[in-house]
Amino acid sequence: MLDGTSLFANALIDSDPMTGVLSVNGTDYSVDLPDDVPLLWVLRDALGLTGTKYGCGVAACGACTVHIDSQAVRSCQVALADFSGAVTTIEGLGTPGALHALQQAWVDHQVAQCGYCQSGQIMQAADLLAVSPAPSDAEIDAAMAGNLCRCGTYPRIRAAVHTAARALREA
Amino acid sequence: MANWGKIARRTFLIGATAVAGGVAFGVWQYRRDLPNPLKPGEGAVTLNPWIIIDQTGVTLIAARAEMGQGVYTTLPALVAEELDVAWDQIRVIHGPAAQAYYNSGLMSHALPTTDYNRTAWQEVMVEAMGVLSKMIGLQVTGGSTSTLDAYDKLRQAGATAREVLKQAAAQRLGVAAGTLDIRDGRVIAPGGIELSYKELAQEAALITPPRSVELRPASQWKYLGRAMPRLDMVEKVTGTAQFGIDVRLPGMMFATVRMSPHLGGTMTAFDPTDALAMPGVVRVTDLGTGIGVVATNTWLTMRAAEAVAIEWGPAPYPDSGQDMLGVIRAALDTPADSTLRDDGDADMERDITDTEITAEYTVPWLAHATMEPMSAAAHFTGDSLEIWTGSQAPVSPKPKPPRPWASTPIRSLAMSPIWVVVLGGAERLTLSCWPPSSHRPWRAHPCRSHGRVKKICAMIFTALPPLRACVAWCVRARP
Numbered sequence: 001m002l003d004g005t006s007l008f009a010n011a012l013i014d015s016d017p018m019t020g021v022l023s024v025n026g027t028d029y030s031v032d033l034p035d036d037v038p039l040l041w042v043l044r045d046a047l048g049l050t051g052t053k054y055g056c057g058v059a060a061c062g063a064c065t066v067h068i069d070s071q072a073v074r075s076c077q078v079a080l081a082d083f084s085g086a087v088t089t090i091e092g093l094g095t096p097g098a099l100h101a102l103q104q105a106w107v108d109h110q111v112a113q114c115g116y117c118q119s120g121q122i123m124q125a126a127d128l129l130a131v132s133p134a135p136s137d138a139e140i141d142a143a144m145a146g147n148l149c150r151c152g153t154y155p156r157i158r159a160a161v162h163t164a165a166r167a168l169r170e171a
Numbered sequence: 172m173a174n175w176g177k178i179a180r181r182t183f184l185i186g187a188t189a190v191a192g193g194v195a196f197g198v199w200q201y202r203r204d205l206p207n208p209l210k211p212g213e214g215a216v217t218l219n220p221w222i223i224i225d226q227t228g229v230t231l232i233a234a235r236a237e238m239g240q241g242v243y244t245t246l247p248a249l250v251a252e253e254l255d256v257a258w259d260q261i262r263v264i265h266g267p268a269a270q271a272y273y274n275s276g277l278m279s280h281a282l283p284t285t286d287y288n289r290t291a292w293q294e295v296m297v298e299a300m301g302v303l304s305k306m307i308g309l310q311v312t313g314g315s316t317s318t319l320d321a322y323d324k325l326r327q328a329g330a331t332a333r334e335v336l337k338q339a340a341a342q343r344l345g346v347a348a349g350t351l352d353i354r355d356g357r358v359i360a361p362g363g364i365e366l367s368y369k370e371l372a373q374e375a376a377l378i379t380p381p382r383s384v385e386l387r388p389a390s391q392w393k394y395l396g397r398a399m400p401r402l403d404m405v406e407k408v409t410g411t412a413q414f415g416i417d418v419r420l421p422g423m424m425f426a427t428v429r430m431s432p433h434l435g436g437t438m439t440a441f442d443p444t445d446a447l448a449m450p451g452v453v454r455v456t457d458l459g460t461g462i463g464v465v466a467t468n469t470w471l472t473m474r475a476a477e478a479v480a481i482e483w484g485p486a487p488y489p490d491s492g493q494d495m496l497g498v499i500r501a502a503l504d505t506p507a508d509s510t511l512r513d514d515g516d517a518d519m520e521r522d523i524t525d526t527e528i529t530a531e532y533t534v535p536w537l538a539h540a541t542m543e544p545m546s547a548a549a550h551f552t553g554d555s556l557e558i559w560t561g562s563q564a565p566v567s568p569k570p571k572p573p574r575p576w577a578s579t580p581i582r583s584l585a586m587s588p589i590w591v592v593v594l595g596g597a598e599r600l601t602l603s604c605w606p607p608s609s610h611r612p613w614r615a616h617p618c619r620s621h622g623r624v625k626k627i628c629a630m631i632f633t634a635l636p637p638l639r640a641c642v643a644w645c646v647r648a649r650p
Contacts, residue, residue: 033468034450041470045425050417051410054469055542063542090410099409106408110400114239115407116542122408150542151239 020080024049025092035081039073040064042080043089051090051119055148062147065120066090072127090119093126101171102126105164113151121147125161133169135161221250221328224336224372229254229356230262235321236312236563237265237403244402246321248394253329253387256368257355258394263402312563330384332375339374340366415561418548424453427472429479430461433486438462440482446475455479492535 022031022042029047040057043049043066052075055063059074066075069085094100099107102122112118121144128135128143135143140161149157223230231250237243247263250256333353340358341348343366352359358366389396406412431438441462443455451471456463462479466472489495547560 034471037468037470041468045468045470048419049410050413050419053414053542054416054544057473061542094409096405096409096411099405103405103408107400107404110398110404112239112401112404112407113241114237114542115403115412116414118407119410148542 022080023086025088026086031080033080036079038076039066039068039078039080039083039087040075043075043087049089049091053116053119055117055120059146060148061117061120062124063117063120065123065147067123067127070127070130072124088123090123093122100126101167102129102160102164105160105167108163109156109160111153111156111160113153117147117149118153121149121157125157125164128161129165129168134165221325222254222332224332224368224375226369226372228260228262228369229256230264231256233263233265235317236561238312238563240317241401242312242317244399245318246325247402248399249318249321249325250329250332252392252394253326254333255353255355258399260356261402326386327384330386331380334384335375335378335380336368336371338378339371342378343371343374414543415548415559416543416546418559420548420550423548424465424467425469425472426463426465427469427476428458428461428463429476429481430458431483433483433488435487436460437484438481439484442480445480446478449475449478496533 020031020035022029024043024047031042031046033042033046040052040054043052044054052066053063054076055061057076059077062074064075065072067073067088068078068083070088094103100122102125106112106118106122111121124144124147125140128140132139132143137158140158144154144157144161221232221234223232231247233243233246235242235246243263243265247261251258251261334348336358337348337351337353340351340360344360344364346360350361356368358368358371360366401407403412438460441457443462446452446455446464449466449471451467452475453465453467455475456465462476462481464472464476464479466475489498543561545561549559
C-alpha cells in the first residue's frame with residue numbers, strides 16, 4: 001500500500017484526521033485527511049494524480065469528472081466521507097502507451113486545444129458509453145452538457161464519441 | 172529605400188540608446204548573441220537556443236506559451252521543416268524563461284500601423300522595433316505574433332543546423348558537403364552511407380555556423396501549410412500534460428490568498444485564531460492588504476482562508492459597477508489628450524453623405540474566465556526564488572534576489588497573465604499578478620518555525636475579485 005499523503009506533504013496534520021483506505025485506479029492508498037475533503041483535492045494534492053483538473057470547485061464546469069464505481073461524478077463535490085467505491089481517474093482509463101478507445105478517438109479527431117477540460121470530457125464520455133453503446137447526437141449533447149470547453153471543441157468531442165462508440169462495439 | 176532604411180535604423184538605434192536609457196544596450200549588445208539559457212548537459216551540444224541535438228536525439232524548444240492555439244506544434248514544425256526531422260521523432264520541450272527568446276513580431280506590431288499597406292517610414296519603424304525588442308529581451312506570447320515572429324527565425328535556425336550537420340558529415344566522410352542529402356534526421360552520403368544527427372552532434376558543435384542559409388521553397392514543404400497532428404495531443408487526452416497548476420515539488424505545501432476585494436483598499440484587522448486551529452493549517456500570513464494561508468492541502472487552505480476574520484477598508488473607487496461606468500463616462504466626455512492616428516478629414520466625408528450613424532456601446536467588467544485557475548508553484552532556497560506558472564510574459568518583471576518581491580514596479584504589471592491556460596510546467600517564471608507587499612512572507616520564510624519543513628513550496632490561488640478591481644482601478648487612473 002502506498003502512503004499518498006507522505007509523498008507530497010512533510011507536515012503532520014494536527015487534529016481530527018481521518019485515516020482510511022482509498023482505491024484509485026486499482027491501487028489502495030492510505031489517506032490521512034479530514035473527512036470533508038473533496039475527492040478532487042485528495043487526488044491532486046495528496047496522491048499527486050494531477051490529470052483530474054480543478055476548474056470551478058462548484059460542479060459548474062465538469063473538469064474534475066472521475067468515476068466512482070464506473071459512474072461519472074464531479075470529484076469537487078464528493079467528500080471523502082461520502083463514498084466507499086473504487087475511483088477511476090483519467091490516468092486509470094488509459095495511458096500514452098495504451099490508449100482507451102475514447103482517448104484514441106480524441107487523438108484521431110484532434111479534439112484537444114488547450115486541453116484543460118479534456119480529462120473531464122473523456123471521463124464523462126466513458127460513463128455515457130457504458131450505459132449507451134450507440135448514442136445519438138442528442139444523447140451525446142445531453143450527457144456532455146455539463147462539461148464546459150473554453151476552446152469550443154464540442155463538435156469534435158461529439159464526433160470522437162461516435163468514433164469511440166463504434167470502436168468499442170466492434171471490439 | 173534600402174539605404175534610407177539603414178540610415179534610419181542607425182539613427183533609431185542611437186536614439187533608442189538615449190531615450191530608453193540604453194547605455195547597457197547599444198549596437199554591441201544588439202550584435203552580441205543573447206546568452207544561451209539551456210546549458211546542455213555533458214555530451215550534449217547546442218547549435219542554437221531553439222534546437223538541442225544530443226545522444227538521445229533532437230529536441231526542439233517551443234519558447235511560447237501553449238494556450239490551445241497550437242504553438243507547441245507550429246514552432247517545432249518551422250524548425251523541423253528545414254532540419255528535416257520525421258514528425259513522429261519530434262520531441263518538444265517548453266523553453267525556459269530567457270531573453271534569447273525575444274519576440275520581435277510583438278514589438279513591430281505595437282506600432283499604430285496596419286499589417287498591410289505600410290508606408291516606407293512605417294516599414295523602417297517596424298524593422299527597427301524588431302531590433303529594439305531583441306535588446307530588451309521581450310519573451311512574450313500574445314497579439315497573435317508567435318508564428319509571425321518565428322516564421323523566418325525558426326526556419327533559419329533549422330536550416331543552419333542542417334547545414335552544420337552536413338558539414339560535420341562531410342568532414343568525417345571526406346566528401347564535399349554538396350554531395351550530401353538529408354532525410355528524416357539523417358545525413359545521407361553517396362554509396363548509401365547514413366549518419367544520424369545524434370552521431371554528428373558533437374562534431375557539429377566544433378563548426379562555425381554559416382552566416383546565411385538557403386531556406387526550402389514552399390513547393391518542397393512537408394509540414395508547413397498542412398494540418399499536422401498536434402504534438403501535445405496524447406498528453407492532453409491522458410492527463411499527463413503538465414499545466415502550471417500541476418507542478419508538484421518534493422515536500423511541497425499548498426497555499427492560498429484572500430486579498431482585499433478592493434484593489435488599493437486596506438485590511439484594517441484580521442484574526443487567524445479559528446483558521447490556525449483547523450487541521451493541516453501550517454501558517455496564516457499577513458500580506459498587508461490580505462492574508463495568505465499555508466496548509467497541507469489546497470482544500471484546507473481554502474477553508475482556513477474563509478475562517479480568518481477580516482475587516483476590510485473601503486475601496487478607493489466607486490462601489491458599484493454603475494458608479495464605475497459613471498467615472499468612465501465622465502473621462503470619455505472630456506477632450507482627448509492625445510490622438511493615435513488622424514488621417515483624412517471626417518468633416519469632409521460628412522459633406523458627401525447624408526447618413527449619420529450614432530451608436531454607444533457599453534461592456535460590463537469581466538475578468539477573463541480561465542478554465543485553469545491562476546496559480547503558481549514557488550521554491551525559495553534562501554538566495555533565490557524559482558516560480559513555475561502559466562505566463563505569457565515570463566521574463567518580466569525580473570525579480571532581484573534576495574528580496575525578489577520588494578520591487579514596486581511589479582504592481583504596474585498586475586494585469587498581464589490573466590487568461591493563460593498553459594502547458595508549461597517546465598517554465599521558470601515570474602509571477603506578475605501580485606501586490607508589492609507580498610514579498611513579506613518569503614522574506615519571513617513562513618514555515619521555518621515548523622521545524623519539520625525545511626523549505627516552502629507553495630501553490631497559490633489568486634482570487635478573481637482583486638483582478639476585477641484591478642481592471643476598474645486601471646480605467647479609473649485614466650485622466
